[in-house]
Amino acid sequence: MLAVLAGTGFDASPRWPTRIQVFVANSGSDTVTAYDTRLGKVTATIGVGDYPTGVGAHPSGHRVYVTNESSNTLSVIDTRSLAVVATVPVGANPFGVAATPTHAYVTNFGSGNVTVVDTATNTPVKTIPVGRFPHSAVASPDGSRVYVTNNGSDSVTVIDARSQTPVDTIPVGVFPSGIALSFDGKRLYVANTGDDTVTVIDTGSNRPTEVTKVGNAPLGVSVTPGGRVHVANTGSDTVSILGPGGKPLDVVKVQRMPEGSGAAPDDSFVYITNTGSDTVSVIDAVSGKPAAPFTVGDRPEGVAVTT
Template sequence: MSSQAALRPPRRSAVRRRFTALLASATLAFAGLTALAAPATALPPAPLAYVVNNGSNTVSVVDITTNTVTATVPVGDGPSGVTLTPDAAKAYVPNANANSVSVISTATNTVTATVAVGSSPFGAAATPDGSRVYVTNYLSNSVSVISTATDTVVATVPVGAQPVSIAAAPDGSRIYVGNSNSASVSVISTATNTVTGTAPADKPNGVAVSPDGSRLYVSGQNTSVTTVIDTATNTVVTTVPVGSFPFGVAVSPDGSRVYITNLSGNSVSVIDTATNTVTTTVPVGSSPIGVAAASDGSRVYVTNLDSNSVSVIDTATNTVTTTVPVGSSPQAVALTPIVAAPSAADIAVGVTAQPHLGILVPYLTYTLKANNTGPGAVGSATVTATLPNGATSTNLSAGCTVTGNKVTCAYGPIANGASVNKTFRVPLHLLTLGHVTVTGVRTASSPTDPNPANDTASATCTAISLILVTCP
């Protein structure tokens, strides 16, 4: 069967004409076919979407905080897919017409290497350890294995007819390859780079693996269903009817939802994985093909082949909240992880004093207050109080120690909005008459304290005599 017949959408469809034209020029993209990269170090400064524009031979870099294009990267001829290394340091873009893969440095958004692969490369997936990228070669019936350390091909794995989609198992042990012109998914062992099994699926377009690795979701171009496969046995669990000509597949980070782009239906089907049923269908742009879920699960990004745009779906409401204009014929999309801002907890230090007078043992009680004003919870903190020279301290609260004229108090967890007090006594004697000032300073805390302005406080008592003392 020809490549055009193998991937043909319904007759008399405008999408069919567009899709066939893309195949004729070897520029069809198979996007949304890779697992999301896992959060790691060396991340770009903002969460980004890398959108492959097949018609422009470019990649649009979208800041997904603002949903605006911040850079455009020229790549090879007919870019068709994209995957990110787990540390999000590199993006790998197969170029279908150039038989190559462009390697983009996400730090500079420039191409740093070009790797020659098989004929008409389409899909790409990085292993969870970031050591390799697997690329499907549509017309070579093979998968090229690229070492990310050297950006060279280290192995070539024969698979089924016209492989397009590809995804890595979360544990990195297997690679799943959708063979679009055969009724199968090839299972590659990453230990040996050989096919160790196959799973049945009718002319698969997209593949994605559940976060726990137990299920494989495969979109079928001829049957308008998504096939659910048990990865332990490589057998079909069930099939889920979806929209017309399903293509891209993405699984939510918690594994509760699967998102399927319906190329001829201009929509996205949302599957509940607990029941394996479609719970809603979201209208998007024209000819949606690629799909990726944000790492926090809040949004799904869909490339619209004939709208030159990306639809942003709010997963809480299953509605499109933003449409981002990008390059010509956007087909593949991959997202860098959304990294939560470092937690912070502001400790406001307070110092108060209370005189306790008597003929025998007059003393002042000082209270060191650690007040957590948020926004996060305090894990631990240390406040150090400095006494006047010659002053001593007694009756320290638990967690407080004394060294010379300094009292250091350690605080455990403090909830947002709560405070904890520590106390100690300063005995009065003839040498402490006059002003007795104690200054408390936050000297350490976790997490970060964002507001140093309230880290210090003082209280001064005036001792006129051992029986006449005033404190604020």
């Protein structure tokens, strides 16, 4: 089994890129943990705003965006200097964030809208109305669409990123939370916390094609380049692994209260934040086997993986 072992880094295989960084929002300590997978260690603990929850990476990998739920701000982190370079005011109780090359889209859980932030100037430029209690967001690979889960409306809002307007609403399960796209952008996966399911959506038609039962209270979801879907089931301390169409493949036991899920872009590992144990579980993206976890800050929630 290929594994990340603390202090040893990765196997010297061409499967691994030069550098992958994992950024974890620690809501209980108002920090972000930066973990270098090649070094196999935490490289920085970065102070951000109050109660950081969501993390999203810019497509270039040079910036990471962190939502601060209690201070109604967005922290912008330079991934090379590992320092906050801007703090942007957004809406009420921001939770999720997704970035295109030109803009970051922040879901404001408390104000029922999305703040659009210009990534060149780090300034808010527009507010887009969506459904009730918007939770998480993901951008399409080409940057043309942004998808937002509406926790209080049991739906997903589709935003046209060019016009920055909603263009469709997709019905899903109960209390949709986490959301992820396949690397080709053709399938959308939504974790429905209220009914323990994942809805699979065809992005060509914007309609569900499959509903899969997973563990208790699924929250975070991510997709590997190889098409495997990893769902963090916070109520059952497990990760459900699904195939590209949503077929269940395996269930992996992790530590207490798994919440966030992030996949490495090289099909190496998947990183699961465990809110109840202040750790990140590491799962081999190909074999599905667990590797050594690592410790982060207090109450880790969102996670982003970037090169």
